Amino acid sequence: MKMSDIITAHILNMLEQSEYDTAEIQRNEFAALIGCVPSQINYVLSSRFTPEHGYVIESRRGGGGYIRISRVRLDKSSALMHIINSVGNELDSSTARILIENSRQAELISKEAAELMQAAISSPVLHEIPPIFKDSFRAAVVKQMLLALIN
Amino acid sequence: MKMSDIITAHILNMLEQSEYDTAEIQRNEFAALIGCVPSQINYVLSSRFTPEHGYVIESRRGGGGYIRISRVRLDKSSALMHIINSVGNELDSSTARILIENSRQAELISKEAAELMQAAISSPVLHEIPPIFKDSFRAAVVKQMLLALIN
DNA sequence: TAATCAAAGGTCAGTAAAAGTCAAATTTTG
DNA sequence: CAAAATTTGACTTTTACTGACCTTTGATTA
Numbered sequence: 001m002k003m004s005d006i007i008t009a010h011i012l013n014m015l016e017q018s019e020y021d022t023a024e025i026q027r028n029e030f031a032a033l034i035g036c037v038p039s040q041i042n043y044v045l046s047s048r049f050t051p052e053h054g055y056v057i058e059s060r061r062g063g064g065g066y067i068r069i070s071r072v073r074l075d076k077s078s079a080l081m082h083i084i085n086s087v088g089n090e091l092d093s094s095t096a097r098i099l100i101e102n103s104r105q106a107e108l109i110s111k112e113a114a115e116l117m118q119a120a121i122s123s124p125v126l127h128e129i130p131p132i133f134k135d136s137f138r139a140a141v142v143k144q145m146l147l148a149l150i151n
Numbered sequence: 152m153k154m155s156d157i158i159t160a161h162i163l164n165m166l167e168q169s170e171y172d173t174a175e176i177q178r179n180e181f182a183a184l185i186g187c188v189p190s191q192i193n194y195v196l197s198s199r200f201t202p203e204h205g206y207v208i209e210s211r212r213g214g215g216g217y218i219r220i221s222r223v224r225l226d227k228s229s230a231l232m233h234i235i236n237s238v239g240n241e242l243d244s245s246t247a248r249i250l251i252e253n254s255r256q257a258e259l260i261s262k263e264a265a266e267l268m269q270a271a272i273s274s275p276v277l278h279e280i281p282p283i284f285k286d287s288f289r290a291a292v293v294k295q296m297l298l299a300l301i302n
Numbered sequence: 303t304a305a306t307c308a309a310a311g312g313t314c315a316g317t318a319a320a321a322g323t324c325a326a327a328t329t330t331t332g
Numbered sequence: 333c334a335a336a337a338t339t340t341g342a343c344t345t346t347t348a349c350t351g352a353c354c355t356t357t358g359a360t361t362a
Contacts, residue, residue: 028311059312
């Protein structure tokens with residue numbers, strides 16, 4: 001396996017562990033741990049953790065220096081999160097449909113995702129559960145599916 | 152026997168062995184093994200493993216580079232329809248999860264679609280409906296969502 | 303306080319390791 | 333024989349890795 005892939009995997013793993021999508025390393029120490037030359041860390045960061053890839057790098061030199069890698073939430077994510085939060089515990093049929101259409105219009109979700117969401121709350125599915133639960137079910141499905149698109 | 156046929160046979164054989172219809176080679180190494188010039192691998196790939204023939208090629212240059220050949224199913228729709236038909240009126244949690252994972256592995260559905268499907272039948276959603284309805288609900292959701300991907 | 307030192311991280315250019323391209327030469331096929 | 337397919341290798345581009353040297357920062361010392 002390539003050194004750069006190993007380094008990438010390590011960082012990704014740290015980000016995964018982290019609650020705030022942030023990993024902090026000390027370059028020399030980290031390089032020694034993995035067994036590569038320090039400058040290779042920079043290579044990996046600049047080739048695979050760029051802003052285009054959705055990451056932000058901050059660092060500090062000198063004693064007690066560090067390199068911090070953060071996964072940034074794209075704007076879409078926060079917009080979606082906003083929508084999710086606006087959905088209460090119940091969601092009726094037409095509001096749900098409009099919400100999905102609007103998200104699609106705003107390009108927050110793909111055409112495929114929109115179709116999948118409509119399918120998940122379509123009549124054949126609702127037919128399987130008692131009427132009393134429909135609105136809370138719709139709310140839960142829509143929220144969970146939008147949430148899946150953020151992660 | 153022609154060199155290009157030998158190369159083709161080797162690749163086909165690797166695909167045959169592979170569980171997920173994917174073969175990965177290193178061009179120089181593979182060429183040396185077979186006893187041909189490296190660029191001939193490209194010739195074979197571009198003349199016999201094209202998308203029209205049902206294959207997708209991915210590659211990476213540089214140290215540790217590779218060429219990956221994958222056989223893609225052209226007939227995704229009928230494969231999906233087959234799966235839909237195999238689902239009865241009830242679907243338990245782990246069978247559903249495996250079904251989605253397999254569809255994903257077989258590249259019948261996108262990563263996003265797989266995540267959306269898992270989200271649609273995740274615990275927070277199921278929590279909204281009485282236990283007795285869960286299995287029939289799962290079956291309906293999965294079928295409707297896969298159906299949406301066909302249309 | 304100013305000068306100095308040590309401990310980080312940053313940069314860059316050079317080398318190596320792949321894969322890609324293309325056109326000329328050769329072989330196969332109809 | 334003529335056209336199509338195959339083979340080859342010289343040259344290009346991309347990606348990975350390394351080490352020498354540079355800059356920044358914080359601490360210590362005269």
